[in-house]
Amino acid sequence: MNAPFYKYDIFSFDQSLIIAFIIGIAFGFFLERAGFGSSKKLAAQFYFYDMTVFKVMFTAIITAMLGLFWLSYFGFVNIYLIELIPTYVLPQLIGGLIFGVGFVMGGFCPGTCAVAVTTGKIDGLFTLFGMMFGIFIFGEGFPLIENFYYSTNAGELTLTEYLNIPYGVLVFIIVIIALLGFYGAEILEKKFSKKYEKLAR
């Protein structure tokens, strides 16, 4: 079988929209299950007393990364047909720093505020409106920052290419780092949840 299916024209664009909706349902489902509809739980990551964000995110990353690695290893998926957002070093670095500040301030990221809205969280709704206003500000200011936006273009670049480490080796290293990270996260969580026990309630 040839995968990614859509890239081999196994179904049409219109059909892909139905698939988008179904995949979105599963995505939203697990975000909510993880507790990501709650700003307090998300923000707790940055005070070390609940490291769920790190645990869920890195478990998801290594799950999908390992799955894709083996599927491409056995020739089931053509990994080169999977879309990669091009790397623009400075805009993505600065964008990440700005995003991080907004995240700890608002308590949500874009996907999680959607989940918060449907589970009745008013703060999620305000974050959603704020985000759309931010996108509008960016859009209106785009002509002014266009040069910066397209600066430091490194094209479609993977870490395997950049670090010149074989794909399998890098996957293995990231899994080890993640496992050590989980171990560290459990320790930090125990330590800081005691510290904030009274306040966190």
Next chain:
Amino acid sequence: MFKSIKEKKAEPFMNPYKAGIGLGLVLLLAFVIMGRGLGASGAFTSLVTAGVNAVDSVHAQNNGMYSSYIGDGKVSIFKDWLVFEVLGVFAGGFISGFFARRIKKDVEHGPRITNKKRLFFAFTGGMIMGIGAKFARGCTSGQALTGGALLNAGSWIFMLAIFAGAYAFAYFFRRQWI
């Protein structure tokens, strides 16, 4: 009050590692079926673009960001993969919350801040986050999660920068959360 005692309590959240595996499998499925990852902020950009385009389409078409979301103008801005995916996210979040009895009107914050201030921070934080996501060409879904699993260099830069930015400023917002 009496009724709320009789009602069943909200279920506890799923084990984070199990939820992570679930999320990772959904992402893997998107890779295999679609040849692309998940996303969120892009759909809201489509929505904003549609709004601007409705008010002043000349202005929108002359702007590099809006015009990239309008495309050739022959198909609706909403006929977009991420728009349908995010509609699913709303539905999926509701389904999960409903069956876990977690649908509840609420403003979440720590004990040292009022609802009003919390909503101000929620809006402002959202605004800052939206700007950051546009600079980075994606958010935690499209960049950090998707690009993280694809070993995309720019996504890893973005992800590490998010944590750096959030931890660096966490001290200033501590009264909101703890």
